Amino acid sequence: MSQSTQLCTFYVDGSYLGVEALQVQEIIRHQELTRVPHAPSVVRGLINLRGQIVTAVDLRARLNRAPRAESDPATNIVLLTSIGAVSLLVDEIGDVVEAREEDFELSPDSVEGAGDLILGAYKLENDLLVRLDTVALVEGIDRGVVAPSTEDVA
């Protein structure tokens, strides 16, 4: 049997995406967010994960997709990264998928404007599962952004 990787899959703006399951600490439902002014624009806020304060990054914003409708609650995928726990906000959670390496293909034509965040894609039976580069996802966030994020102004 060929080598395979377990991927934790989820949906963002219609795309079927996945990250390596071993990097996922846990998945929790929508949590109340505390907005952090002057934070990088992709940072949606802070959540309380059993007393641990975790930064939540909106994957839609990170992948340059259209913002999520206010009424749709996001799901948190808490990743263990080199800079501590970071939560990714996704639309919907999928299964854990056993993906075979032979089905893997390096970076296809970029998923619009976010090519460097993608490792490649797995050709599943019915779907194309895009595997994200978690390191690039969190470490690539430009922390220099200190301008007030104006979108939340009422």
Next chain:
Amino acid sequence: MDELVSEFLIESYENLDQLDREFVELEKSPDSRETLAGVFRTIHTIKGTCGFLGFSKLERVTHVGENLLSLLRDGKLDLTPEITSALLSMVDTVRELLSEIESTQSEGDRNYDDLIRLLSDLRGGAAQEEEGAGGEAASDPAPATQGEEAAEAEPASAPEAPDTAEVAKAPDTAEAVADEAKTTEAASEPAHAEPAAEPAAAKPEPKAQPAEARPAPAARAGGRGVSDSSIRVDVRLLDNLMNMVGELVLARNQIVQSDAVQADRSLAEASQRLNLIASELQEGVMKTRMQPIGNVWNRFPRVVRDLAVTCGKEVRIEMEGRETELDKSLLEAIGDPLTHVVRNSVDHGIESPDVREAAGKPREGCLKLLAYHEGGQVNIEIRDDGGGIDPERIGKKAIERGLMTPEQIARMGDQEIVALIFAPGFSTAEKVTNVSGRGVGMDVVKTNIEKIGGTVDIHSTLGEGTSLKIKIPLTLAIIPALIVGCAENHYAIPQISLHEVVRIEAGEIESKIERIRGAAVYRLRGNLLPLVYLSDIMGTAEVQEGATYIVVLHAEDRHFGLVVNEICDTQEIVVKPLGKLLQGIPFFAGATIMGDGRVALILDVLGMAHASQMISGERERIVREQQEADDLKTGTSKSLLLFSGGGDRQLATELSLVARLEEFEASAIESAGHGRVVQYRGQILPVHHVSECMDLGLPPSCWGSDPDEMLEVIVYTRGKHSVGLVVDEILDIAKEVVADDNGFGGVVTGSTVIKDRVTTLVDLDRLVQSINPNFAEMSEVL
């Protein structure tokens, strides 16, 4: 049981357990110097402590064991199975003695001479050799028991060592000298000594060993109550527990809240029990991190004693509240500052015995340490009955050092001046002693205390002593904070940077908050306070309904106001760091979790001030210019001191001319020459009543006739001379715009209405002149 003894027992048992392991290791690798050194240290520690506690038998046993071990460690003797057995039997004996001490508080009446002899014998040969070679190095102060022990060791077969000069010596003296020789760490070891010593030493031992080794293990059966009753725990584990308990408390709060909504009885009962248990658990876990302050204080008697001897002073130390507990991390943090303060008190505070005697005080000075809980804080006071701090000397020094201008000093109160000792780079010691006085003292104390969220206050009375009061929070992880709201978000402001809160009613916002070139300011008691809006910082819309609050904060000794919409509460919050993605935002110092489980950001006051340019030069310049413009527009407004001098007339004089306000008991007033005087700061201060000034037309006063009366005195100073003006009452201080002098050159310069009363304005210079015409001449001469 005596606390010291039980601590000693716990520690010794632990050490012994370690010893057992080390011995086993040693047998595997007999050459390991490190292990040997470890064993030596352990025995040495036990010996040292038991000597201190007065357990002489234990001390003797460990002492010979230590001697033997030191030879092994230095490689003067090789570890043989015989030696190992002897040492193990010593360990067992020590154990036996410890359990005896634990159960009976005494060492029992067993005799351990055999073991002692055995151990001495084993060491005998090598020691003697060494004595021959390096005996002259024997300068170490021998332990008190040494002579006695040597006498016991006497019958031991002192082996002939024909190649050393000292052979002729009687065996017992040789032993005694050898004893000394070994305590020195002299590594000079003749290469040929070993073979001669080894067989000789080994000989007598097999007889003694079986007799000793046997009975010891039996003693172990007695158990060890003391050491079983406590364990050592990693502080990190406690921190984790603490964290989790915090979470549990939050979860409990949520359950209790939702419980109130639902009418399920069994749930209500369960949640109530949960509530109770969680509270107790929280308390219990907090307690595990608490330690009595006595742990830090314990070293002070010694510090004080040594220092007193060095300085030629007599100092007694008194402690009160040693059992006051505070968080371990805080305890560690205050150790050094406290030591510094204590040293300072002995070095600078308490006078030498002769000086004290001359001042009518007992020769022996008293340093008092107090600790107590008050309002969720720990107060620590260090009081001495020494000379106190002379504000004038401090003032002079501050001017010398360029820390203050003479004008500033003149305007400051005594206690304010005394507090200058906390200013960086300030040291009053006339000469630098090796004790303290390098000018890095008290400011470091202050910064260290402030670092842990504490405050320091000093109060000193010249000639009577100084008292330093330190207030610190019970724990570091939890800080008191003011929770403020702005557009539905809540933020925490650490109380330590909080000065005051001003409420502005909805209708008054327009008139009270002014804008100068775009910058918002508020007039806070006549001073312009620059403002920053929290909603601006947070990028949210300003909410324009209801009252607004100005939270007055201080950063780097400057004040600014933060405008918020809502003041929620003061709360104890647990500080948690922000993730890496959010570091570098200047406005936040961290985050915390509120009672409802939501995350709230903690504002970084200093960062906020910098980022919004609250304490930048530009903002300050605008404010200053405006202040000056204000003054110009309205004429010169001056601070006036309002007082009454007889009748119901209100008088006022310029505050800047007043040196100080004092109170004296009428009984302190003495007669001298033509007038009355009072002793004041080591000087004679002439005192007059304001009514003595004819120009004012006040009714004459028979002041000071009642000895219990407190006299209110305005002290006026020119040059080195001062004069006191007794007034009936100091009424108030007001900032008023006053018309210029009426130009008549008299004492009265005009009158105005202040606080709804007609007030006579008085020129203090001329007033003093009129009462005491000599005053000007006196001060001019100097």
